[in-house]
Amino acid sequence: MSIDTERRIEAATSLLLSGNEAVARGAVEAGVLVAVGYPGTPSTEILESIANRQDMYVRWSPNEKVAFDVALGASLGGVRALVTMKHVGLNVAADTFMTAAYTGVGAGLVILVADDPGMHSSQNEQDTRAYARMGFVPLLEPSDSSEAKEFTMLAFDISEEFDIPVLVRTTTRVSHNRGVVKIGARLERPVKGFVSDPAKYVMIPGYARGRRPVLLERIEALTAYVEASSLTVESGSGGDIGVVTASVAHQYVREVLPDARILKLGMTYPLPIERIRAFADSVDRLFVVEELDPHMENDIRLGGIAVEGRAFFPQIGELNPDIVRKGFAEAGILPFAPPESDPAPPTVVRPAIMCPGCSHASPFLALKRLGAVVTGDIGCYTLAALPPLSAMDTCLAMGSSIGMAIGMAASGGADGPVVAAIGDSTFVHGGIPGLSDAVYSQANITVLILDNGTVAMTGGQEHPGTGVTLQGSDTTPLDVVALCKALGVRDVRVVDPYDMAAMYSALESSIAYVGPSVVITNRPCVVSPIKIRDKPYQVIDEACTACQACMTLGCPSIIWSEETFEGRRKVVIDPVTCTGCTVCAQLCPPLAIVPVPDWEGSTDV
Amino acid sequence: MSETTSGLLLAGVGGQGVLLASMIVADALVRAGHDVKQSEVHGMAQRGGSVFGHIRWGSRVDSPLVPLGSAEVLAAFEWAEAIRWVPYVRDGGAVVADIRMIVPPGACSDRRSWSMPYPGIDAEVFASRGLKTRLVDASAIATELGNVRAANNVVLGSLAAFLDIDVVHWEAAIEQFVPRGTEEVNLAAFRAGREASEAQIPLPTVEPEGFSGPHEIDIRHDWCKGCDICSRICPEYCLAVNGDGVLTVTNAEACTGCRLCVLLCPDFAITIHPPQEPATVPVHAVQGGASR
Numbered sequence: 007m008s009i010d011t012e013r014r015i016e017a018a019t020s021l022l023l024s025g026n027e028a029v030a031r032g033a034v035e036a037g038v039l040v041a042v043g044y045p046g047t048p049s050t051e052i053l054e055s056i057a058n059r060q061d062m063y064v065r066w067s068p069n070e071k072v073a074f075d076v077a078l079g080a081s082l083g084g085v086r087a088l089v090t091m092k093h094v095g096l097n098v099a100a101d102t103f104m105t106a107a108y109t110g111v112g113a114g115l116v117i118l119v120a121d122d123p124g125m126h127s128s129q130n131e132q133d134t135r136a137y138a139r140m141g142f143v144p145l146l147e148p149s150d151s152s153e154a155k156e157f158t159m160l161a162f163d164i165s166e167e168f169d170i171p172v173l174v175r176t177t178t179r180v181s182h183n184r185g186v187v188k189i190g191a192r193l194e195r196p197v198k199g200f201v202s203d204p205a206k207y208v209m210i211p212g213y214a215r216g217r218r219p220v221l222l223e224r225i226e227a228l229t230a231y232v233e234a235s236s237l238t239v240e241s242g243s244g245g246d247i248g249v250v251t252a253s254v255a256h257q258y259v260r261e262v263l264p265d266a267r268i269l270k271l272g273m274t275y276p277l278p279i280e281r282i283r284a285f286a287d288s289v290d291r292l293f294v295v296e297e298l299d300p301h302m303e304n305d306i307r308l309g310g311i312a313v314e315g316r317a318f319f320p321q322i323g324e325l326n327p328d329i330v331r332k333g334f335a336e337a338g339i340l341p342f343a344p345p346e347s348d349p350a351p352p353t354v355v356r357p358a359i360m361c362p363g364c365s366h367a368s369p370f371l372a373l374k375r376l377g378a379v380v381t382g383d384i385g386c387y388t389l390a391a392l393p394p395l396s397a398m399d400t401c402l403a404m405g406s407s408i409g410m411a412i413g414m415a416a417s418g419g420a421d422g423p424v425v426a427a428i429g430d431s432t433f434v435h436g437g438i439p440g441l442s443d444a445v446y447s448q449a450n451i452t453v454l455i456l457d458n459g460t461v462a463m464t465g466g467q468e469h470p471g472t473g474v475t476l477q478g479s480d481t482t483p484l485d486v487v488a489l490c491k492a493l494g495v496r497d498v499r500v501v502d503p504y505d506m507a508a509m510y511s512a513l514e515s516s517i518a519y520v521g522p523s524v525v526i527t528n529r530p531c532v533v534s535p536i537k538i539r540d541k542p543y544q545v546i547d548e549a550c551t552a553c554q555a556c557m558t559l560g561c562p563s564i565i566w567s568e569e570t571f572e573g574r575r576k577v578v579i580d581p582v583t584c585t586g587c588t589v590c591a592q593l594c595p596p597l598a599i600v601p602v603p604d605w606e607g608s609t610d611v
Numbered sequence: 612m613s614e615t616t617s618g619l620l621l622a623g624v625g626g627q628g629v630l631l632a633s634m635i636v637a638d639a640l641v642r643a644g645h646d647v648k649q650s651e652v653h654g655m656a657q658r659g660g661s662v663f664g665h666i667r668w669g670s671r672v673d674s675p676l677v678p679l680g681s682a683e684v685l686a687a688f689e690w691a692e693a694i695r696w697v698p699y700v701r702d703g704g705a706v707v708a709d710i711r712m713i714v715p716p717g718a719c720s721d722r723r724s725w726s727m728p729y730p731g732i733d734a735e736v737f738a739s740r741g742l743k744t745r746l747v748d749a750s751a752i753a754t755e756l757g758n759v760r761a762a763n764n765v766v767l768g769s770l771a772a773f774l775d776i777d778v779v780h781w782e783a784a785i786e787q788f789v790p791r792g793t794e795e796v797n798l799a800a801f802r803a804g805r806e807a808s809e810a811q812i813p814l815p816t817v818e819p820e821g822f823s824g825p826h827e828i829d830i831r832h833d834w835c836k837g838c839d840i841c842s843r844i845c846p847e848y849c850l851a852v853n854g855d856g857v858l859t860v861t862n863a864e865a866c867t868g869c870r871l872c873v874l875l876c877p878d879f880a881i882t883i884h885p886p887q888e889p890a891t892v893p894v895h896a897v898q899g900g901a902s903r
Binding site: 014021022126127150178179182183184185186254257258260261264326327328331347348349350351352353354355356357358359360361374375377386389393394463533551552553554555557558560561562564565566568570572573574575577582595 | 624625626634637638641646647648649650651652658659660661672673674675676678679680691692694695696697698699700714715716717718719720722725727728729730736740759787816817819820843844846847848851867868869870871874875
């Protein structure tokens with residue numbers, strides 16, 4: 007981040023913080039010494055906002071599983087530890103998570119998981135609360151920035167009191183919402199030290215059987231805790247209905263029913279079911295308003311309490327004040343009033359696209375021309391699935407591209423060469439075991455590693471392949487070429503994606519190679535960690551034959567001109583956004599695309 | 612909705628700095644003594660997509676999201692985005708919009724009509740909804756001040772006219788958040804935006820005629836050796852060499868008649884015909900190709 011949050015925070019007593027910054031501040035004030043994670047929207051800014059603290063160990067891990075392991079190790083070593091990830095990251099870390107519930111902690115361990123209802127930047131919208139239930143792990147849900155800090159701090163106390171990791175679940179509208187937060191002092195805590203206890207920390211079956219009943223005992227104790235806890239807050243006095251709610255949904259309920267009786271939960275697993283029962287007994291109708299799956303509603307119903315929720319509030323996507331208002335109108339609680347606003351006049355569709363000069367465009371244009379079946383992965387390059395490139399056939403989970411390519415090739419059902427496309431950070435995160443299988447199985451696939459030297463999609467974070475830490479200092483970089491060779495790949499090529507002919511030839515040759523092959527592109531991301539600009543290009547209007555060959559790249563700097571040739575639109579290049587990557591000029595048959603002569607504009611923005 | 616809560620929206624295109632502008636507005640409101648909540652979306656949306664920020668303020672704010680039809684003002688850094696988010700503005704509210712147009716590449720994809728579905732600039736789309744409207748040419752103003760990147764603060768300057776926040780708070784917030792070393796130009800941009808006159812609206816562009824149907828592609832198979840040059844260059848992916856090495860037309864409907872295939876074919880094996888024009892046998896074909 008360009009803003010030195012930490013500097014601002016230390017100078018203030020209260021200020022506007024995002025939910026992510028507030029979680030980080032909560033960790034600081036709770037005396038956390040180790041904070042780790044893997045970038046993922048909407049969780050990324052938590053670690054970034056405390057990256058430069060000298061009194062903490064703050065690191066990006068190669069993936070969420072490793073991050074969880076690091077945090078658990080630190081906790082057993084006797085220091086408070088925070089691990090951060092997005093919702094799908096917990097799938098990767100789930101192996102450690104499920105058994106960490108058995109071992110318990112040394113010092114406090116908090117898992118911050120940021121869900122993405124509405125899938126603003128995710129491949130699914132799973133509800134992390136299901137993991138709390140499966141793991142018998144308590145879960146707190148802050149509803150704004152102030153609670154994000156407060157609940158994070160409390161989560162460490164709960165973790166230590168009950169000897170269990172604690173989940174704090176935020177959503178996009180908590181993580182990326184700014185609100186006023188009071189700043190306190192950092193708690194300095196001595197390192198407790200590791201106490202060896204194999205029966206607690208070595209989960210061989212004999213010992214794990216001994217820990218299994220502890221899960222159930224603890225959740226009973228936690229239920230008693232939450233029944234008496236000030237995490238549950240009752241408000242309002244008006245009317246005959248009551249609403250049980252949590253997280254940002256609580257803010258929407260307050261917005262549309264300002265005087266209603268509300269039971270706002272801070273811990274949503276386990277539930278304070280007796281508090282809810284007493285609340286339900288005092289109202290005529292009980293509603294639950296919660297985002298995504300009906301976890302609270304089902305638990306309340308299991309408790310034998312009549313409740314309404316999913317019948318009026320959608321299970322899919324984000325809630326907002328308008329949706330909550332509509333739900334209460336359908337339930338007969340509010341008069342039905344359609345939004346007092348006409349729909350927007352027609353405007354242009356504007357999906358996310360690759361940046362001007364993106365080094366991911368040319369490899370996918372080549373793959374399309376080669377008729378490849380492309381198993382894709384998670385990153386900016388997933389945008390190659392959209393027109394005009396339309397050159398990606400699958401995208402599921404971090405690292406899935408390689409295993410799926412192996413299976414696709416084994417099926418014999420692909421009508422073209424099978425290519426897995428994966429970014430550098432995703433390769434380190436989850437691609438390496440897949441490539442190991444490609445060698446082991448001698449799969450006839452090509453793995454395209456799009457190495458742009460950063461975790462671009464989440465805003466340009468560091469990873470082991472970059473050789474740079476979260477603090478910006480140098481460390482030993484992972485050597486991707488040497489790694490591929492060490493795994494046993496014989497055909498490894500490194501190619502400049504700004505050289506269209508070389509890019510095409512490299513892929514063509516690698517596809518022709520029988521057995522696993524790897525093509526690595528080597529141009530950095532044009533927007534992070536630094537913005538890369540060279541002399542921009544322009545179209546010589548008289549030379550343009552309006553063939554549209556340049557537009558097959560999907561570069562946002564190239565748009566239609568008002569001039570035509572034989573009734574077809576010519577094109578123009580925006581000199582302000584063109585990075586001078588030259589790929590369009592290489593594609594132009596009449597050589598109509600040339601550098602802007604005597605360009606004196608800024609080349610750094 | 613609480614009586615004392617107000618809201619506004621900022622909108623633009625990923626990469627324009629909507630998030631930074633949102634932080635400036637929210638910070639100015641905090642400095643002016645309000646409770647404030649600000650909501651935004653990061654991640655994929657930043658890649659050239661539509662980006663927005665919700666800001667709400669008052670004595671006590673609940674929802675961070677602005678309900679439809681309740682915003683005091685919408686400030687847009689791009690023309691099409693101003694149109695997209697206008698349903699959030701309340702009756703009698705205001706729209707401040709930069710007349711900058713960022714045409715996404717997807718708007719340049721209909722090669723049959725050759726028309727761009729990008730809305731023309733017309734203040735009437737807001738005025739007809741009873742909204743106060745202020746259109747500014749922020750990029751031109753910022754460029755004149757020496758840094759086109761300061762355009763957002765020109766828009767914020769124009770926005771400030773619709774909000775009751777002391778200018779001291781605005782300027783402190785701008786100094787707090789803009790990159791070090793650009794404070795002066797951004798403050799100048801903000802001040803220029805406060806006084807900016809209504810932008811000169813460019814004339815609507817004339818769209819080409821469009822075409823009456825796809826061109827026809829004729830392949831002389833006895834001359835074609837399946838070298839694949841044409842199929843690799845065709846911008847519309849109309850041609851492909853099949854497994855037997857034979858060139859085939861795979862997407863006849865998409866041919867726009869650019870003739871790249873004709874011009875690049877080393878064997879003169881391809882001709883194309885405009886729609887509704889009867890196919891003629893090429894001269895060189897008559898001269899003996901058939902007997903080869």
